[in-house]
Amino acid sequence: GNSVTQMEGPVTLSEEAFLTINCTYTATGYPSLFWYVQYPGEGLQLLLKATKADDKGSNKGFEATYRKETTSFHLEKGSVQVSDSAVYFCALSDGNTGRRALTFGSGTRLQVQP
Amino acid sequence: EAGVAQSPRYKIIEKRQSVAFWCNPISGHATLYWYQQILGQGPKLLIQFQNNGVVDDSQLPKDRFSAERLKGVDSTLKIQPAKLEDSAVYLCASRAGGAGRDEQFFGPGTRLTVL
Numbered sequence: 541g542n543s544v545t546q547m548e549g550p551v552t553l554s555e556e557a558f559l560t561i562n563c564t565y566t567a568t569g570y571p572s573l574f575w576y577v578q579y580p581g582e583g584l585q586l587l588l589k590a591t592k593a594d595d596k597g598s599n600k601g602f603e604a605t606y607r608k609e610t611t612s613f614h615l616e617k618g619s620v621q622v623s624d625s626a627v628y629f630c631a632l633s634d635g636n637t638g639r640r641a642l643t644f645g646s647g648t649r650l651q652v653q654p
Numbered sequence: 655e656a657g658v659a660q661s662p663r664y665k666i667i668e669k670r671q672s673v674a675f676w677c678n679p680i681s682g683h684a685t686l687y688w689y690q691q692i693l694g695q696g697p698k699l700l701i702q703f704q705n706n707g708v709v710d711d712s713q714l715p716k717d718r719f720s721a722e723r724l725k726g727v728d729s730t731l732k733i734q735p736a737k738l739e740d741s742a743v744y745l746c747a748s749r750a751g752g753a754g755r756d757e758q759f760f761g762p763g764t765r766l767t768v769l
Binding site for chain 2: 544572576582583584585586589591629631633640641642643644645646647
């Protein structure tokens with residue numbers, strides 16, 4: 541079955557540091573890939589997505605590239621802010637079945653210190 | 655546009671009691687999902703509806719969990735009887751579907767504590 545593995549947290553960075561959160565996946569066929577973010581006290585929000593190999597998703601300074609050869613979708617940001625402190629979830633959607641339910645990783649908590 | 659609404663936000667019950675959660679998806683969204691998120695883990699799909707029909711309930715513990723989506727709008731998820739391991743956040747999400755409308759929108763969740 542489908543699965544997503546992401547690096548464990550918490551990840552603690554100083555403001556303006558470079559961020560990488562690793563995500564690898566196992567899936568049959570050609571899934572769509574997502575990063576969701578959960579800010580404290582709020583629901584899950586879509587951060588970015590990519591639907592095919594070599595696509596780059598980007599939003600709010602965050603980027604991730606769909607790498608089929610390494611089955612990865614690592615999240616990066618060049619300069620984090622305190623307001624980026626949240627839990628980040630990598631997820632995939634199996635387009636083959638058409639159902640598009642999401643399979644999530646376990647989440648990575650990011651703490652950014654001023 | 656109003657988001658996905660869920661109630662209650664918090665619920666504390668004792669084991670073997672029953673509980674029900676309610677979800678109102680974004681207007682016009684045909685697909686509705688219920689996910690279970692145990693502390694420290696990512697959400698896991700319980701059931702998916704397309705309008706008022708079940709698309710996938712393979713991960714739903716049917717001996718104790720049930721869900722319905724009458725009239726293809728609101729949905730209710732029920733647990734009867736609850737076990738300690740059911741303590742989790744229950745998330746509802748909806749999706750419009752169709753070309754370019756693939757994003758799932760999540761509600762704030764219901765946090766269930768079973769004592």
